[in-house]
Amino acid sequence: MSPSTLPDAPVSAWTDATTADLEADVVVIGSGAAGLASALSAQHEGADVLLLEKAAALGGTTIKSSAWAWYPNHEGVRGDEKADALKYMARLSRPEAYDADSPTLGLPQWRYDLLEAFYDHAAIAIEAMNAWGVRSTNLPEFPDYYSYLPENQTPYGRTHRPVTADGEPAGADEMIRQGAGSIVANGGRILTEHAVTGVLVSDGAVVGVVARHQDGQLVVRARRGVVFASGGFASDEGARADHLAAPILGTCAAPGNTGDFIAIGEALGSPLRNMTYPWMTLMTLEDAIEHDPEVKSLFHPPGDSMLFVNGEGRRTLNEKSPYNELAQMLQRWDPPTATYPELFQFMVWDQACQDLHGNDRRANPIPPSGAPAPHVVSGDTLDALAAAFAERVERLRPHAPRLRMAADFATNLKASVARFNAGARDAVDPDFQRGERPIERAFNLMFTGGVRDERNPLLFPLSDAGPYYGTIIVPAALDTKGGPQINPRAEVVRGDGTPIPGLYGAGNCVASPAGKSYWAAGATIGPAVTFGYLAGRHAAQAEVHDLRTAVAA
Numbered sequence: 001m002s003p004s005t006l007p008d009a010p011v012s013a014w015t016d017a018t019t020a021d022l023e024a025d026v027v028v029i030g031s032g033a034a035g036l037a038s039a040l041s042a043q044h045e046g047a048d049v050l051l052l053e054k055a056a057a058l059g060g061t062t063i064k065s066s067a068w069a070w071y072p073n074h075e076g077v078r079g080d081e082k083a084d085a086l087k088y089m090a091r092l093s094r095p096e097a098y099d100a101d102s103p104t105l106g107l108p109q110w111r112y113d114l115l116e117a118f119y120d121h122a123a124i125a126i127e128a129m130n131a132w133g134v135r136s137t138n139l140p141e142f143p144d145y146y147s148y149l150p151e152n153q154t155p156y157g158r159t160h161r162p163v164t165a166d167g168e169p170a171g172a173d174e175m176i177r178q179g180a181g182s183i184v185a186n187g188g189r190i191l192t193e194h195a196v197t198g199v200l201v202s203d204g205a206v207v208g209v210v211a212r213h214q215d216g217q218l219v220v221r222a223r224r225g226v227v228f229a230s231g232g233f234a235s236d237e238g239a240r241a242d243h244l245a246a247p248i249l250g251t252c253a254a255p256g257n258t259g260d261f262i263a264i265g266e267a268l269g270s271p272l273r274n275m276t277y278p279w280m281t282l283m284t285l286e287d288a289i290e291h292d293p294e295v296k297s298l299f300h301p302p303g304d305s306m307l308f309v310n311g312e313g314r315r316t317l318n319e320k321s322p323y324n325e326l327a328q329m330l331q332r333w334d335p336p337t338a339t340y341p342e343l344f345q346f347m348v349w350d351q352a353c354q355d356l357h358g359n360d361r362r363a364n365p366i367p368p369s370g371a372p373a374p375h376v377v378s379g380d381t382l383d384a385l386a387a388a389f390a391e392r393v394e395r396l397r398p399h400a401p402r403l404r405m406a407a408d409f410a411t412n413l414k415a416s417v418a419r420f421n422a423g424a425r426d427a428v429d430p431d432f433q434r435g436e437r438p439i440e441r442a443f444n445l446m447f448t449g450g451v452r453d454e455r456n457p458l459l460f461p462l463s464d465a466g467p468y469y470g471t472i473i474v475p476a477a478l479d480t481k482g483g484p485q486i487n488p489r490a491e492v493v494r495g496d497g498t499p500i501p502g503l504y505g506a507g508n509c510v511a512s513p514a515g516k517s518y519w520a521a522g523a524t525i526g527p528a529v530t531f532g533y534l535a536g537r538h539a540a541q542a543e544v545h546d547l548r549t550a551v552a553a
Helices: 033-043 082-093 109-131 172-185 237-243 260-267 285-290 323-329 351-357 382-396 409-424 438-447 525-541
Strands: 011-013 022-029 049-052 136-138 159-162 189-191 195-202 205-213 216-228 278-284 306-309 345-350 377-379 468-480 491-493 499-505
Touching: 022 033, 022 205, 022 525, 033 049, 033 109, 033 172, 033 216, 033 525, 082 109, 109 136, 109 525, 159 172, 172 189, 195 216, 195 260, 216 525, 237 468, 278 285, 278 323, 285 382, 285 468, 306 409, 323 468, 345 351, 345 382, 345 409, 351 468, 377 382, 382 409, 382 468, 499 525
Parallel strands: 011 195, 022 049, 022 216, 049 189, 205 499, 216 499
Antiparallel strands: 136 159, 195 205, 205 216, 278 468, 306 345, 345 468, 377 468, 491 499
């Protein structure tokens, strides 16, 4: 079988006729945080590394994030005891099953084992990344999303952010630049626009991959191992509909995140885990409809004189909740009406809020005054704003069939604003306690344009006079977090728990131990880096696989 005639299949056999076009000790698929950590770790174990990226540019979904990362028990929080950290993670990963007296804290063994491995190696991974030139620093005053839970005995300081070589604050682009630069400087190879379509096996071991590049097919030999860090399936609408437990209307995932590893893992006998929960976020409805590949997450709705109402015009949630939890609130199913009544949230703000919080930060729903803003409607009164919303709903309904407004929306909106204002005058939110949790105030410091009431910086009454502004907010996904199962060595395993030789996984393409939860800022990238580190290290330490003819799995 020559390289040009290999079948387009998730798994194929390496035969005597197979010829490698490229070869390396360790082949890494994907150039986000998990892929870069895998490649660097393998390199520093002495392996020759080849990294393949599906897109034309590096970074995957990581490049669209803040690149903050969450690590328990790192150098800045050495008092972060293992038993306590595991309880915090387990309490949120499976709250319905959590049992503090259980040996696995109520979790399935595989999930507990991965949480334990994350704790045991997170500090090692981040120290190694810094040593290899991918620099970050912790934020000692930044709280976890559930800093107030009794299980959380280290509520501040676990989160890191990227920095430049000089220690200046930086973003994801700098993290990717540093990581890729370090790989290349140490002799590694990085190839973009190489989409991996399948793996090659010999005598039960994964010994290479098949990749497509410019309409041609390449066979890539992996002498020691293949690490998949290829992202989730959030950019595949069909896969989202098949697997996710509730609807999302958009995604911030890289366009190439179409779940390529799922079919490969299944074909090799790996069980799929955690397929129903994505990493949740928010975005405007227009962004969700347009599928802009550059769209970024609305991490924190800005504004103090601002509130959300549902399609009935009623306020039903805390607008400043962490984005993952807030988006989940929008997915509430209502059995009597057989609808998702919170799916579309109508964000409303006044002119003072517009002046204070309008800026051109990507994903900010409040644009600078005078800037083009096709996602924003306005009205001189709340009745006029409701009418403008109604026109927008009719225009967008072909793209969002479930989008609706109640006939008494305007009446209910005015009542919701009046109740919100009554509490805000006293700097309290009696219905949803907005502004009372540490993470809400921490995010507000990051995204606010200023503070008008020190008693509660997240609340201020809307003006009694217009103009008023609004946009429609929907649930979205940063990416999914389900896929083939791995073990604490980041080896992909079969249904019986035995590892598939030569195959490793990290990041959003494999099953996350986080379950439905989002522990803190960076809870995506921290585990991605840690398991990427483990995957690269163990792949580099593996024996060279013999090339013996075998039947594909």
